[in-house]
Amino acid sequence: MSAPAATMNVPLFCAASAGQGLDLPALLSEVVESQRYILGRHVQVFEEAFAAYLGVPHAIGVANGTDALEIAMRALKMGPGKRVLSVANSGFYASTAIRCLGAQPVYAEIDPNTLNLSPEALAKALAEQRIDAVVVTHLYGRLADMTLIAPMCREAGVALIEDCAQAHGARHAGRLAGAWGDVSCFSFYPTKNLGALGDGGALATRDAALAERLRALRQYGWGAKYEVAHEGGRNSRLDELQAAVLAAKLPLLDASNARRRAIAARYGAAFAHLPLQAPLADGEDYVAHLYVVRSARRDALRAHLASRGIASDVHYPVPDHRQPVLGSTQADVQLPLTELACAQVLTLPCFLGMTDEQVEHVIAAVLSFHDGMA
Known part of the structure; x- marks a missing residue:
């Protein structure tokens, strides 16, 4: 590619x-x-x-x-x-x-x-x-x-x-x-x-x-x-x-969901061999509102994408029970799986109107980041 x-x-x-x-x-x-x-x-x-x-x-x-x-x-x-x-x-x-x-x-x-x-x-x-x-x-x-x-x-x-x-x-x-x-x-x-x-x-x-x-x-x-x-x-x-x-x-909703799911499927096929967790996009229970991967090197991957002109975001970095507004009221709550996910999730572009060229550009950038890790 x-x-x-x-x-x-x-x-x-x-x-x-x-x-x-x-x-x-x-x-x-x-x-x-x-x-x-x-x-x-x-x-x-x-x-x-x-x-x-x-x-x-x-x-x-x-x-x-x-x-x-x-x-x-x-x-x-x-x-x-x-x-x-x-x-x-x-x-x-x-x-x-x-x-x-x-x-x-x-x-x-x-x-x-x-x-x-x-x-x-x-x-x-x-x-x-x-x-x-x-x-x-x-x-x-x-x-x-x-x-x-x-x-x-x-x-x-x-x-x-x-x-x-x-x-x-x-x-x-x-x-x-x-x-x-x-x-x-x-x-x-x-x-x-x-x-x-x-x-x-x-x-x-x-x-x-x-x-x-x-x-x-x-x-x-x-x-x-x-x-x-x-x-x-x-x-x-x-x-x-x-x-x-x-x-x-x-x-138009079902057709637009199918387009989102198709973008997600292309990502998933390209990323299958990489050391990141990508969402499954093989059924109607997923409509790809956000395409969220998990990476142990999230911040570095995000910086790499930004250097290639690709926007990303984190949905969501702070778990509810650790939000500052709650003070110490939830200090005893332990949710290790939740906290690990919040430290690793990264949202990649996936939207109606996204072109095939843009999809390929995102794929190439993610692959090049991991090639650089080899």
């Missing part, structure tokens, strides 16, 4: 891809002409289409993914005195929502191969302590092992919240991320596999009563207009423009 020019620049994400394939001026004009910008027809159309795509009866648009997590926990009555389990390698997003509610975070170990919640660690936690809810994050686009996790939570009588912010369209046996738990949470930040032109989020559920609470909580806790019937309501609404964009992009 001949190496492309060393001067080629490869971003981690291309902002232009957020609007790829859309007639944005027409969408914008349609929303403006409707003179309805909040909770109008476009939000309703997207909510119905997204629910149908997921295979659940209810989808509720909100302002962003973190709001979705917090509203989901509020609707499930999480708060002071409640214990919510999550992993500690997923950017503190679930931890932010847990702490906003005054609940207690409980951290469980990850599976070192998938970097998702370990079913064995979950089983141990459920057997040894009281857990009121579980947040399972489908990290980097990889569906967690829901065939084990979902029934485990049901049998324990524990609420199951899916964080699907990085896994739009991931599925196992035809069942999509977002269709396994009591409630699921989505972010539509522009870099997501289904991304808006700004912030946006959604909740999804099969439970009609829970859906009613979620809808009320996203708008002040109203039962009827100006009548506050639910404690903990807030102003968190998906706007009409973002809903119009998302509704237009939703039919």
Whole structure:
């Protein structure tokens, strides 16, 4: 394989891809002409289409993914005195929502191969302590092992919240991320596999009563207009423009996921003989939201890529239980697999709109780094 020019620049994400394939001026004009910008027809159309795509009866648009997590926990009555389990390698997003509610975070170990919640660690936690809810994050686009996790939570009588912010369209046996738990949470930040032109989020559920609470909580806790019937309501609404964009992009999601997966597969084939751990890209349970490798020489590899004009990032360098904001409150928590992963993970470019030449340039740079180690 001949190496492309060393001067080629490869971003981690291309902002232009957020609007790829859309007639944005027409969408914008349609929303403006409707003179309805909040909770109008476009939000309703997207909510119905997204629910149908997921295979659940209810989808509720909100302002962003973190709001979705917090509203989901509020609707499930999480708060002071409640214990919510999550992993500690997923950017503190679930931890932010847990702490906003005054609940207690409980951290469980990850599976070192998938970097998702370990079913064995979950089983141990459920057997040894009281857990009121579980947040399972489908990290980097990889569906967690829901065939084990979902029934485990049901049998324990524990609420199951899916964080699907990085896994739009991931599925196992035809069942999509977002269709396994009591409630699921989505972010539509522009870099997501289904991304808006700004912030946006959604909740999804099969439970009609829970859906009613979620809808009320996203708008002040109203039962009827100006009548506050639910404690903990807030102003968190998906706007009409973002809903119009998302509704237009939703039919393209599976094809764009296939393109991401194809890039990941090319990486995996090229890196198979290298001393780094690359994600498997051989099934629909992985949608390559982020292409994350593990390297014992991460910082050196990252510097090498930068010298070749290739952007990279670390998702995420500080595990939740070691974040400075927590002080010493989690000092006794030991998660060696999580901590090792956070010290080794490195995200390579993998995005819709990435050219074959850019893919080859990244491959050549990674290979040249390891050739230099020989």
